[in-house]
Amino acid sequence: MGNSSSMLTQYDIEEVQEHCNHAFSQQEILSLYNRFCQLDKNSGGFVSADEFMSVPEFAVNPLAQRLLRMLDGLNFKEFVAFLSAFSPRTTHHQKIEFIFKVYDSDCNGKVTFDDILCILRDLSGSFMSEQQRQKVLTHVFQEAGYKPDSSLVFSDFMKIFGNSELKMEVEVPID
């Protein structure tokens, strides 16, 4: 595709910027567009799961499959919106919102004990038994004052994370 920044008009860039709540500067959006086109090898207008997995650094991530479900079929605008959670300009609130979305796989606004167990499974693999995972989770749930059958809503997440610093930023290289 070559230099595809010429394919994006100023109008397009502004639209994308609106959609991601100005999380990225116009320069960064241009860079992200180049990156998107680079990943979208067959120029289908979206990056397929296969194309994401061809990035070795992504493929070795334990949460890769989880994220692929969220990333699959996204067009460029949605792709930027997805990444906006990692911009230094997004608020603490928005970052926690993103983390909540990763946990809430069925998008019903509730994160259950099992949802968290699922992610724990991805993160620990075969190095923790199912029993150990349940034990750990029950322990921290109880300590935080939640029953194992309770489900967490977003406000619970905000409470749990509190005001502590969340280091969740990536730098978009501007060529």
Next chain:
Amino acid sequence: MAGMESTSAEMDLDRPNLEEYLPSDSIHGSGSPKNLHLRDLLDISPTLTEAAGAIVDDSFTRCFKSNSPEPWNWNIYLFPLWCTGVVVRYGILFPLRLLTLLFGWIIFWAGFIPAHILLKGQEKLRRKIERKLVEMMCSFFVASWTGVVKYHGPRPSMRPHQVFVANHTSMIDFIILEQMTAFAVIMQKHPGWVGFIQKTILESVGCIWFNRTESKDREVVARKLREHVQGVDNNPLLIFPEGTCVNNQYTVMFKKGSFELGCAVCPIAIKYNKIFVDAFWNSKKQSFTNHLLRLMTSWAVVCDVWYLEPQYLQPGETAIEFAERVRDMIATRAGLKKVPWDGYLKYFRPSPKLTEKKQQIFAEDVLRRLEK
């Protein structure tokens, strides 16, 4: 892919401590184990950030990016100049180069076919003539791109127990080196006219074939390599240990196969000057024919070739450490950046062992903190 599992397992043997390069901080960041709280368990931000970082930019994809040059023909007097240039390149230079190449082929076959058939009995003489013909043909190729190649360092000599390794940017690397010395190569079998040339001409200088997708192939190839290196009459062997073409700004990891043959390893560094053309061959984007056509319609191919000092396996050094040491020499000489990735990741997925390592670190940390 059926072949994927076995080959990725074997790739592990090639890879030195990749975990050192990948960010593998424990999920919970800090060194001293603290009590485990719900917040710590829910906070997957480090893992998510790693994934997002890889999506935004990763060192592996950077190795295969062909940087298209900035268009410079953008104003009223530069544009006609550029148009004139196009006319000269396509209308004058290209036909001339094509004719030169044709001429070269005619002379080559006129010499090769008789030598091949008539001198069947006299092996030594036949091989000497075929060798010289191949070198000549390569010179014709280099001339057809107006290749300006500067060789530095001592010319490779014909003796056994040595193997040459070089960084790989395009198949023309082989042609550029071959015009100086007739090397034997180890190559992936290609289809089409390239395959035909491989079968007929390259057989005469000595060639070893491999097939990337066949995992059993490795032992067979390793054996053939060892046999070749021992043979006194064989042409010096040239290997591209990266296993794939990289964009001449980075080097990917060297496969250790060439470094455990028990002989001298002579590094060669090749650096192309992008001033007239980018010589990187992105085999996924263009066929070799298109790549050659692009070179033949550019002004020139400018490159430097450095023959570096032969290296030997040091006592106590593993083959992989040896490979890295030589890669370091080549990367420094040619001004290339090193990345810790295996070039075959272009064709295969990374081994699940890397993911498992991360999982292990996480699991151990959680269990440790739970004890408290």
